Structure formats: structure tokens, C-alpha cells
Amino acid sequence: MLRLIGWVLVAAGLLLAAALGASGGAPPLQVGLNLVVSLIGVVTLLLLRQGHQRHASEFAVWCMWAIITLQVAKNGGLDAPNLLNYPVLLVVCGWLLGDAPTKALYALTAAALLYFYADNPVSVSQPVVDGGGRIKLVFVLIVLGLTATLTLLIRRSYLRQLTRAQDGTRALQAQEAELRKLSLAVEQSPENVVITNLEPRIEYVNDAFVINSGYSREEAIGQNPRFLTSGQMEPAVFEQLWSYLGQGLPWRGEFLNRRKNGEVIVESAVVAPIRQADGHISHYVAITKNLTAMRQARDEIQRLTHFDPLTGLPNRTLLMDRIALVLASARRGNDCRALIVINVDRFKDVNDARGPVAGDELLKSLSPRITALLRNGDTLARVASAEFAILLENLGASPEAAAPRAMAVANKVQEALRLPFAVDGHADLTLTVSQGITLFPKGDDDSVQEIFRRAQTAMHRSKDAGGARVAFFDASMDSRVQERFVIDSELRLGIRAGELRLYLQPQVDADGHWVGAEVLVRWQHPQRGLVPPANFIAIAEESDLIVELGVWVMTEACRLVAQEQRAGRALMLSVNVSARHFRQATFTLWLQEVLAMTGADPSCLTLEFTESLVIDDIDDVIAKMKLLAALGIQFSIDDFGTGYSSLAYLKRLPIHEIKIDKTFVQDATSNASDAALIESILAVAGHMHLKVVAEGVETQEQADFLNQHGTVVHQGYFFGRPDAAETWLQRWRAAGPTLRLGPHIHI
Numbered sequence: 088m089l090r091l092i093g094w095v096l097v098a099a100g101l102l103l104a105a106a107l108g109a110s111g112g113a114p115p116l117q118v119g120l121n122l123v124v125s126l127i128g129v130v131t132l133l134l135l136r137q138g139h140q141r142h143a144s145e146f147a148v149w150c151m152w153a154i155i156t157l158q159v160a161k162n163g164g165l166d167a168p169n170l171l172n173y174p175v176l177l178v179v180c181g182w183l184l185g186d187a188p189t190k191a192l193y194a195l196t197a198a199a200l201l202y203f204y205a206d207n208p209v210s211v212s213q214p215v216v217d218g219g220g221r222i223k224l225v226f227v228l229i230v231l232g233l234t235a236t237l238t239l240l241i242r243r244s245y246l247r248q249l250t251r252a253q254d255g256t257r258a259l260q261a262q263e264a265e266l267r268k269l270s271l272a273v274e275q276s277p278e279n280v281v282i283t284n285l286e287p288r289i290e291y292v293n294d295a296f297v298i299n300s301g302y303s304r305e306e307a308i309g310q311n312p313r314f315l316t317s318g319q320m321e322p323a324v325f326e327q328l329w330s331y332l333g334q335g336l337p338w339r340g341e342f343l344n345r346r347k348n349g350e351v352i353v354e355s356a357v358v359a360p361i362r363q364a365d366g367h368i369s370h371y372v373a374i375t376k377n378l379t380a381m382r383q384a385r386d387e388i389q390r391l392t393h394f395d396p397l398t399g400l401p402n403r404t405l406l407m408d409r410i411a412l413v414l415a416s417a418r419r420g421n422d423c424r425a426l427i428v429i430n431v432d433r434f435k436d437v438n439d440a441r442g443p444v445a446g447d448e449l450l451k452s453l454s455p456r457i458t459a460l461l462r463n464g465d466t467l468a469r470v471a472s473a474e475f476a477i478l479l480e481n482l483g484a485s486p487e488a489a490a491p492r493a494m495a496v497a498n499k500v501q502e503a504l505r506l507p508f509a510v511d512g513h514a515d516l517t518l519t520v521s522q523g524i525t526l527f528p529k530g531d532d533d534s535v536q537e538i539f540r541r542a543q544t545a546m547h548r549s550k551d552a553g554g555a556r557v558a559f560f561d562a563s564m565d566s567r568v569q570e571r572f573v574i575d576s577e578l579r580l581g582i583r584a585g586e587l588r589l590y591l592q593p594q595v596d597a598d599g600h601w602v603g604a605e606v607l608v609r610w611q612h613p614q615r616g617l618v619p620p621a622n623f624i625a626i627a628e629e630s631d632l633i634v635e636l637g638v639w640v641m642t643e644a645c646r647l648v649a650q651e652q653r654a655g656r657a658l659m660l661s662v663n664v665s666a667r668h669f670r671q672a673t674f675t676l677w678l679q680e681v682l683a684m685t686g687a688d689p690s691c692l693t694l695e696f697t698e699s700l701v702i703d704d705i706d707d708v709i710a711k712m713k714l715l716a717a718l719g720i721q722f723s724i725d726d727f728g729t730g731y732s733s734l735a736y737l738k739r740l741p742i743h744e745i746k747i748d749k750t751f752v753q754d755a756t757s758n759a760s761d762a763a764l765i766e767s768i769l770a771v772a773g774h775m776h777l778k779v780v781a782e783g784v785e786t787q788e789q790a791d792f793l794n795q796h797g798t799v800v801h802q803g804y805f806f807g808r809p810d811a812a813e814t815w816l817q818r819w820r821a822a823g824p825t826l827r828l829g830p831h832i833h834i
Contacts, residue, residue, distance in 0.1 A: 089131065089135060089143055089144055089147070090132065092131070092147060093128045093132040093135065093143070094128065094132070095128070096124055096127055096147070096151070097125050097129055098125075099121075099124065099125075100121045100124030100125025100127070100128060101121075101122075101125045103121040103124075104119075104121035104122045107121065116161070120154055120157065124151070124154055127146070127151065127154070128147075130143075131146060131147040134146060141184075144183040145188070147183075148176065148180045148183065148184060148188070151179075152176055152192060152196070155169055155172040155173060155176060156196075158172075159172075159199070159203065160203065164200075164204070165200065165203050165204060173196050174234040176192070177189060177192060177196070177234050177238060181238035181239050182238065189238065189239055273293055274293050275293075275294065276293060276374075277376075278295055278375065278376045279292070279293065279295050279296040279299055279354070279373075279374065279376070280292070280293040280296065280372065280373075280374055281296060281307075281312060281372070281373045281375070282361070282370055282373075283312060283371045283372075284370055284371075285368070285369070285370070285371070286311075287311060287371055288309055289307050289311075289312060290308060290370070291308070292307045292308065299346070299352075299377055300315065300344075301346045301347030302347050312373065315345065316342070317343045317345040317351045318345075319343045319351065320343050324340060327340070328340070331358075332358065335360055335362075335368065336360075337357060337358065338356075338357070338359075339355075339356070340355075340356055341354065341356060341378070342354045342375065352378075352379045353377075353379050353382055354375040354376060354377055354378060355375065355376045355378050356373060356376075357373070357374045357375075358371060358372070358373045359371070393405035395468075395469040397447055397450060397451060397469070398450060398451055398469050400475075401466060401467075401469075402468060402469060403468065403470040403471070405468065406466065406468035406470060406476055407536075407539070409466050409478055410478060410535045411535050413480055414527065414528055414533065414535060414538070417527065417528050418531070422482065422483065422484060423486055423488070423489035423526050423527070424479060424480050424481075424482060424489075424527055424528075425478075425479040425482055425490075425492075425493035425496075425524055425525065425526050426476060426477070426479075426524070426525055426538055426539065426541075426542045427477040427479070427496065427497055427500075427523070427524050427542065428474065428475075428522065428539075428543050428545070428546040429457075429474065429475040429477070429500065429520050429522050429546070430473060430475075430546050430549075430550065431450075431453070431473040431518055431520055432518065432519045432520060432521055432550075432554035432555060433518075434446065434449075434472070434473035437516070437518070442511075444511070445510050445511040445516075448510045448511065449508055449510050449516065449518070450469070450473065452508050452509075452510065454467060454469070454475075456503045456504060456506075457475065457500055457503065459503075460496065460500060460503060461477065461496070464481070465477060465479050465480060466478040476539075476542070477496065477500075479492070479493055490559065494557065494559070497522045497524060497557040498557065500520065501519070501522070501555070501557065504518060504520055505517060505518075505519065519554055520555070521546055521550045521555065521556065521558075522545075522546060522549060522556070522557040523541075523542045523543060523544065523545025523546030523547065523548065523549055523559075524542065524545055524557065524558070524559050524560065525541035525545060525559070527541075542560065544560055545558045545559060546558070571626050574622070574623050574626050575626055575630070577612070578610065578623055578626070578627060578632060578636075579635070581610055582636060582639055586610055586611045586612065587608055587610055587611070587636075587639055587643075588608070588609040588611050588811065588812075589606050589607075589640070589643055589644070589647070589812040590606065590607040590608070590810060590811055590815075591606050591607075591809065591811075591812050591815035591816070592604060592605045592606075592807060592808065592809040592810075593802070593806055593807040593815070594780065594801065594802045594806075595800070595801050595802075595807075596800060597794045597798065597801075599806070601819065601822060603800065604819070605661070605802055606640075606660070606662075607620060607809045608624075608636070608640055610622075624636075628665065631667070633667055634665070634667060634668045634671070637664060637665055637668045638668075638677075640662065641662055641681060642681055642685070644660050644662050645660075645682060645685040645687035646685050646687070647660065647812065648660055648687040648688065648691045649685045649686040649688075651816070652686070652687065652688055652691070656820070657691060659691050659692075660691055660692050661693035661695050661744075662693070662694055663694075663695040663696070663725055664694050664696050665696075666696065666697065669696060670704075670707075670708075674711065678720075679718070682718075688719070689719040689720045690719035690720070692719075692720050693720070693721040693723050693743065694715070694720060695722075695723040695724070695746065696722070696723075696724065696725060697725050697726055698726070698727070698729075701736045701740065708740075709739060709740060709741070712741050713741055721742075721744065722740070722741060722742045722743060722744070723742065723745065723746055723778075723780070724740075724744070724745045724746065726748040727747060727748065727768060728748055728751060728764060728768060729748045737771075737775070743777065743778060744777060744778040744779070744780060745768065745772055745777055745778075745779055746779075746780045746781075746782055747779065747780070747781045747782065747799075748782060748783075749782040749783020749803070751764055751765055751768075752765070752781050752782065752784060752803075753783050753789065755789065756786075756788050756789060756792050762792070765792075765793070765796065766796050769796050770797075772797070779797065779798070779799050779800065780799070780802060781793050781799050781800070781801055782802050782803065783803050784803030784804075784805050784806065785803045787805065790805060790806075
């Protein structure tokens with residue numbers, strides 16, 4: 088509207104100015120005023136173009152009011168024909184600027200008219216009656232007031248109607264947007280949406296229904312939803328469904344529906360009535376979701392949680408759950424149950440020789456053989472890598488009756504598994520198993536974990552006895568296990584607490600002169616007193632604790648060497664090193680660091696090891712020994728003749744000494760076989776220029792026998808019992824600095 092007014096002002100101003108100029112008799116001021124009107128239009132249009140609509144409106148209205156007022160003043164005031172422009176301007180102002188500017192315009196116009204009246208109270212025309220000028224003024228003001236009032240009222244009414252129309256339009260647009268969103272949500276929903284009439288016949292299905300069911304819209308619309316059912320649902324489900332819908336209530340449940348391809352799927356469903364504005368039900372809507380994949384995933388999780396993925400057998404978790412159920416049942420009745428734990432002997436060798444794939448094939452082949460021996464109701468489970476368990480139920484009312492039956496099952500397992508297995512294309516793999524059996528319940532406080540622990544303890548006893556056998560759990564096993572656990576825990580603390588002690592036992596030559604000493608480790612326990620090595624060394628060897636113990640012993644031995652070395656006395660030491668410690672990749676570097684830290688001379692050390700060290704990776708053993716031998720360290724084979732004695736490895740190893748085990752020495756004078764064995768060892772040592780040390784010499788007769796057959800260093804109670812290191816060293820120092828003693832440290 089304002090743009091139209093601007094163009095009208097431009098056009099009218101120019102046309103009138105042109106017309107007046109063409110007439111030749113018009114005053115220049117009038118022509119100029121029309122040109123000003125045209126300029127006002129131009130400025131108004133420029134302001135509009137820059138987006139200043141309000142400023143443009145105010146500029147146009149007030150400028151035009153000024154032009155009109157000038158023209159009225161020039162043309163006779165109240166008698167001027169231009170007075171008719173004021174109502175027009177009031178109408179324009181009312182529509183463009185609103186109430187306040189219109190009222191202001193009316194007030195200014197009235198003030199101008201009053202001024203004109205005051206300037207010329209009597210009209211230049213002949214009045215009809217007295218006071219005609221005042222009447223005309225009042226009339227004009229009334230007309231202008233009515234014009235302004237009506238304009239504002241009409242504008243307000245128009246604006247209210249426009250606002251209501253806009254509000255209605257916005258509400259309709261919002262409703263349409265909501266409907267579009269709802270329609271899109273239903274159409275694009277990942278869940279099936281089906282709308283039926285009351286018959287019920289399908290009137291609408293969304294895309295998800297088409298995808299999930301396999302039926303097109305054309306095939307589904309008009310059908311009764313029952314065409315989707317698989318026929319595997321109970322009629323009671325549909326009766327409940329229609330009962331809820333009949334009451335106007337939504338129904339929730341599950342359907343077993345059939346897809347077009349025949350696949351039966353499980354769907355969760357919500358079926359609800361659709362009510363119109365007056366409350367009556369016109370349709371039903373069903374929203375269903377395919378649960379088949381979710382159920383399969385849940386079942387797979389359940390399977391992985393409770394079943395072994397390799398063999399398909401119950402795993403440890405499920406076995407424990409079943410033991411708990413059986414234990415609860417056993418407490419209510421009188422029947423005995425049994426748990427058998429089975430461990431495959433030397434399974435690591437199978438993996439190392441044939442590979443892990445062959446190992447897996449073997450484990451899978453075990454389960455059907457064992458399962459074939461069991462009754463219905465018994466459970467076979469895989470509880471660890473090469474460990475299985477059998478849960479036997481209803482074995483009898485008493486342990487006396489149950490034990491033979493459990494043992495019979497274990498024996499059958501042993502026999503069945505001795506038959507060759509076909510693995511990796513070869514039917515030549517045989518194996519043995521170690522089994523442990525426990526009966527339960529044993530008292531009211533028996534527990535699942537305790538039952539399993541007892542069976543495993545018995546199985547480990549079978550392992551310790553050489554494998555390929557069955558052991559029943561008994562109380563003595565429990566006490567031994569507890570004792571070993573306590574010793575292991577306390578020894579770890581004892582090493583850190585400085586409770587270990589070094590004891591030395593002398594070694595002598597054929598003349599009885601001290602030529603060395605063996606160092607034995609003792610444990611000064613705060614409650615048990617002085618604990619001999621036989622009570623804790625074997626336990627330490629079962630774990631890395633033997634390495635920690637060896638580190639302490641080697642460090643202390645090197646300190647003794649360095650201590651005597653600084654005093655000008657050469658102290659030769661032989662230190663027994665465990666195979667576990669020696670096989671560590673960092674052993675040689677560590678030993679060099681100990682020597683550097685203590686300052687001990689490497690040539691004063693002889694490291695002893697048993698024959699078991701050379702069973703695995705002999706090349707690595709030889710490489711380490713040569714590296715240490717280059718430093719001056721010597722090597723000795725301990726307990727020679729009791730293990731895997733072989734002249735082949737004896738020839739390859741850079742050793743300097745062999746030690747004859749005390750079992751041969753003690754019977755040499757009474758047993759011809761032991762005597763012959765010692766003679767053979769001495770002969771081999773002589774040809775290979777090896778030093779020989781005989782352990783366990785306890786009588787003069789034994790010493791004489793050894794001296795008669797070769798040059799032997801003696802060690803045993805006959806020449807001296809072990810003594811505390813400091814006490815022994817005091818005696819050695821008193822004997823003279825020329826003696827060279829070698830402590831022997833059992834780790």
C-alpha cells in the first residue's frame with residue numbers, strides 16, 4: 088500500500104507540475120510544491136527499498152500534511168478547496184501508522200484550522216447566517232474527527248479479524264504439520280502398524296508391515312488379520328484379545344505369525360481401539376514388532392553364558408547352578424551325589440605337537456565318548472581348557488553305596504578314553520586322564536564351591552601321583568592343601584621380611600681337609616622356628632616363588648664372596664639354580680647385574696642345575712651357559728644319575744663338575760648295583776676331566792669306598808653338619824686363608 092502511495096505521489100506531483108507549467112499562468116510556488124510532492128514520493132520509495140517501512144510511512148504522512156497545510160493557507164484557509172485532502176490524509180495515516188500518529192495528526196490539523204479561523208474568522212464568501220465561519224470550522228473538525236475515528240475503528244476491526252485469521256491459519260498449519268509428522272512417523276515406523284475397521288478388515292498397513300510380512304499393501308488391505316497367524320497359538324489368546332477390545336481397553340501380548348515365505352516369527356503386539364470425537368470406536372490399530380532376532384540373540388547369549396562354544400557342553404557356570412539345585416534336593420532327601428573332575432594329562436604336549444586345532448578336535452571328541460557312559464539326568468560339563476566334570480545323581484542312600492558307583496563311572500571313563508582318537512587325519516592319538524571324586528553333601532554347611540574344590544583337590548592328587556588314575560577326596564588331602572597354601576603365603580611374606588637364613592655344610596677331600604662348603608637355605612619362621620628346605624622348597628618350585636627365593640639366595644651368596652674377597656680370602660661358591668629361573672630370558676643379564684652390584688668375582692661361582700634343565704630347548708641352555716662361562720662362572724650337574732642322564736648332552740654342555748646323588752652313595756657299600764653305578768660315573772668323569780662331588784657321605788666306610796674308586800670331594804654329616812653361614816665362616820677363617828671353600832645352595 089505504501090509503495091503504491093509513493094508512486095502515486097511521484098506521478099501526481101510530476102503530472103501536476105507539468106500541467107501547471109504548461110498552462111503558463113500558474114504561480115511558480117504551486118509548481119514547486121507539486122515537484123516537492125513528487126520528491127516526497129521518491130524519498131518514500133527509497134526508504135521502502137532499504138527496508139525502513141515505518142520511517143517511510145511517517146515521512147510521507149508528515150510531509151504531505153505540511154504540503155496540504157501550506158496549500159490550504161495559500162488558498163484561503165477554511166475556504167480552501169484543499170481542506171478535502173485532510174480526511175484523505177487521516178485515512179492514510181490511520182491505516183499506515185495506527186492510533187497515536189493519527190490522533191497527533193488530527194490534533195495538529197485542528198490546531199492549523201483554528202489558526203486559520205483566528206486569522207480570518209469571517210469567511211471571504213457571503214455567509215448565510217451570523218457565525219458561519221465558526222460553524223464551518225466546527226463542521227470541518229467534526230468531519231475530520233469522524234473520519235479519523237471511523238478509520239481507526241475500521242482498522243482495529245480489520246486487524247482483529249486479520250489476527251484471528253492468522254491465528255487460525257497458524258493453528259491449521261500446526262495441525263497439518265502434526266498430522267504430517269504423525270503420518271510420516273506411522274509410515275516410516277520400524278514397527279508394523281495395521282489399522283482395521285470393526286469387522287475387522289485391514290484398511291491400512293505401513294511400509295514396515297510390507298517389509299516384515301512379505302505381503303504387499305494390495306494383498307493385505309481388505310483381509311482379516313487372522314490370515315497372518317501361524318496356527319500355533321492357543322485360542323485363549325484371541326479370546327482375551329477380543330475381551331479387552333470389547334471393553335474398549337488396549338491389549339498387549341505376543342503373536343506367533345507367519346510371513347509370506349512361511350517363516351514363523353514371534354511378534355510383540357499392542358492392539359487398541361481408535362475413538363472418534365464423540366467417543367465411539369470406529370477402528371482398531373495394531374502395532375507389532377518382530378522379536379525373532381532379539382529372541383535368537385537372547386538365546387545365543389544364554390547359550391554362550393551357560394554352554395561351552397567348542398564342545399556344546401554345559402560350562403562351569405551352568406554346572407555350578409546344577410550342583411546348587413542337586414545340593415538343595417539332596418538336603419531334602421537321603422541320596423548321595425558325586426562330582427568327578429577330569430583333567431587330560433599332558434594336553435599341552437598335544438597342542439605343542441599337533442597344534443591348537445588338533446587340540447580342539449580332541450576335546451570335541453572326548454565329550455561324546457564320556458556322554459555315552461552316563462545316565463539320563465547326569466551332567467557332563469567342560470569347566471576349563473582341558474578339564475571336564477561329571478555330576479552324578481541318585482547314587483544311593485549312603486556314602487558306602489555311592490562310592491563304588493562313582494568309582495565305576497570313573498573307571499569306565501578311563502577305559503573309554505584309552506582308545507585311540509582320530510585327530511587331524513591320524514587315528515593314533517591316545518591319552519590318559521587324571522580324575523578326582525568327591526561325594527556330597529557332607530554336612531548341612533556344604534556348599535557348591537566347597538564341593539568343586541574337593542573334587543579338584545582329589546584330581547590334583549591324581550596328577551601329582553603321575554596321572555592316569557582316580558583319587559577320592561579325603562580329609563588328609565584337605566589338610567595338606569591348606570598347609571601348602573599357608574606355607575606359600577607365609578614364605579612370600581617371609582622373603583620380604585628377611586626371615587631366610589644361609590647355612591653352610593663343609594666339603595672335604597680324600598685327606599679330610601676342607602675344600603669347600605655347601606650353602607643350604609633355611610627359613611626362620613616367627614612361629615614355626617627354623618624350617619628346613621624340605622618343608623618349603625617343593626612348594627616354591629610350583630610357582631614363580633622359586634625365582635624370588637633364588638634371587639635372594641644368589642644375592643646373599645655373592646655378598647659372601649665379595650665380603651671375603653675384600654678381606655683377601657678367595658671363597659668359591661656353588662649355587663644351585665632352578666630350571667624355571669634359568670629359563671627366564673633375562674637370567675644372564677640379571678646375574679651380571681648381581682655380580683656388578685656386589686663386586687663378587689665370577690670365577691668364584693659354580694652354578695648347579697638338575698638334569699631337567701636340558702629337557703627343553705637345550706640350545707638356549709647351552710648359549711646361556713657359554714655366555715656365563717666366558718665370565719669365569721663354572722657349572723655342575725646336581726643329582727647326577729637320577730634324571731635324564733645322557734652322555735650326549737653331557738658332551739655338549741660346558742660343565743666342570745658332576746654331583747653323585749646321596750641315594751647311590753648311601754647304598755654303595757651294600758648294593759652292588761649302586762656300587763657299579765658309582766664306578767661308572769667316576770670313570771666317565773675321569774675321561775671327561777670333570778670334578779666329582781659325592782653327597783650324603785655319612786660313614787667312614789662310604790668315604791673309603793669313594794676314595795678307592797677315584798678322586799672325589801666328600802660332603803655329608805660324617806664330615807660336618809650344616810651350620811649358620813657366619814659361624815661356619817669363622818671356623819673357615821680360623822683354619823687358614825689358603826683353603827678354598829664352595830658353598831652349595833639348594834633352591
